[in-house]
Amino acid sequence: MIQAVGLVKRYGRVAAVQEASFSARPGRVTGFLGLNGSGKTTTLRMLLGLVRPTAGEARINNRRFRDLSHPAREVGAVLEQGISHPGQSGRAHLTSQAILAGAGRSRVEALLDRVGLTEAADRRSGNYSLGMRQRLAVATALLGDPPTLVLDEPANGLDPEGVAWLRQLLRDHAGQGGTVLISSHLLAELAHLIDDVVIIAKGRVTCEAPLADLYGASGRLRIRSRDQHRLWQVFERAGGRVTRNGDALEVVGLTPEHAGEIAFHARVPLHELTVETPDLEQIFLDLAAA
Ligand SMILES: Nc1ncnc2c1ncn2[C@@H]1O[C@H](COP(=O)(O)OP(=O)(O)OP(=O)(O)O)[C@@H](O)[C@H]1O
Numbered sequence: 001m002i003q004a005v006g007l008v009k010r011y012g013r014v015a016a017v018q019e020a021s022f023s024a025r026p027g028r029v030t031g032f033l034g035l036n037g038s039g040k041t042t043t044l045r046m047l048l049g050l051v052r053p054t055a056g057e058a059r060i061n062n063r064r065f066r067d068l069s070h071p072a073r074e075v076g077a078v079l080e081q082g083i084s085h086p087g088q089s090g091r092a093h094l095t096s097q098a099i100l101a102g103a104g105r106s107r108v109e110a111l112l113d114r115v116g117l118t119e120a121a122d123r124r125s126g127n128y129s130l131g132m133r134q135r136l137a138v139a140t141a142l143l144g145d146p147p148t149l150v151l152d153e154p155a156n157g158l159d160p161e162g163v164a165w166l167r168q169l170l171r172d173h174a175g176q177g178g179t180v181l182i183s184s185h186l187l188a189e190l191a192h193l194i195d196d197v198v199i200i201a202k203g204r205v206t207c208e209a210p211l212a213d214l215y216g217a218s219g220r221l222r223i224r225s226r227d228q229h230r231l232w233q234v235f236e237r238a239g240g241r242v243t244r245n246g247d248a249l250e251v252v253g254l255t256p257e258h259a260g261e262i263a264f265h266a267r268v269p270l271h272e273l274t275v276e277t278p279d280l281e282q283i284f285l286d287l288a289a290a
Pocket residue numbers: 011014015016034035036037038039040041042043185
């Protein structure tokens with residue numbers, strides 16, 4: 001469990017984070033979304049004890065990071081690329097980090113395999129692609145087998161296969177009861193990866209909700225029939241908000257099942273009943289620009 005409680009960070013006159021409160025729950029993958037410069041990295045660094053909050057508190061499993069007795073066993077982080085020395089091989093990097101995390105050599109080999117780096121393990125990490133460096137960073141974060149993962153823009157530089165791999169890894173982690181907080185400036189990048197969304201705009205949290213609610217919030221039906229006037233009346237009477245779009249009605253506030261039954265009882269045959277998929281990126285941009 002990750003909790004941000006009224007987090008504030010000011011750099012001189014710059015208010016990087018302002019009263020940010022949210023949580024990321026066990027068993028869920030939570031997306032932490034915001035445009036560039038909205039305060040994501042600063043917030044994650046406060047959660048991980050790397051930046052001291054001006055006010056408020058960040059808690060991991062109900063404790064501040066600095067009060068954790070075995071940080072590497074409680075939380076793993078992917079914060080930035082280039083964590084390894086470029087001359088060092090992936091295996092050498094992971095082995096040296098394993099010592100810090102109290103993990104054994106067999107764990108290093110298992111993790112190289114898990115992130116798909118076994119074959120490249122002895123190559124200089126400086127020659128790794130961005131995607132391979134991300135995989136190495138994820139392996140490093142997993143060394144202490146922590147239940148909580150914090151990842152800053154981990155999908156950056158991953159090709160579609162890499163994104164599918166990351167998705168499975170995070171899903172498995174959450175499926176075993178782990179907590180995952182993952183940041184991005186693109187909702188589309190995370191849409192298939194996350195259960196919950198926290199959106200930060202200009203340092204303030206503007207939305208904290210299950211991703212499904214974001215879809216549901218703008219669920220809109222498109223309906224055509226022979227008697228649009230009659231349908232308009234009965235839909236409004238049932239609590240729907242109706243507008244016209246060309247020869248169709250657009251209805252918000254009714255489920256397709258409800259709308260279909262209302263039309264049936266009003267004896268108006270439907271020619272079309274479509275659930276319009278909301279433009280998720282647009283919803284995100286509206287919330288992120290708030
Ligand atoms: N050490 C610092 N000193 C001064 N200002 C800072 C510092 N770190 C961040 N800021 C400012 O705080 C604001 C938030 O920055 P932050 O890096 O947290 O945003 P971000 O959402 O992670 O952006 P990006 O996606 O571009 O990494 C920005 O205006 C940034 O310039």
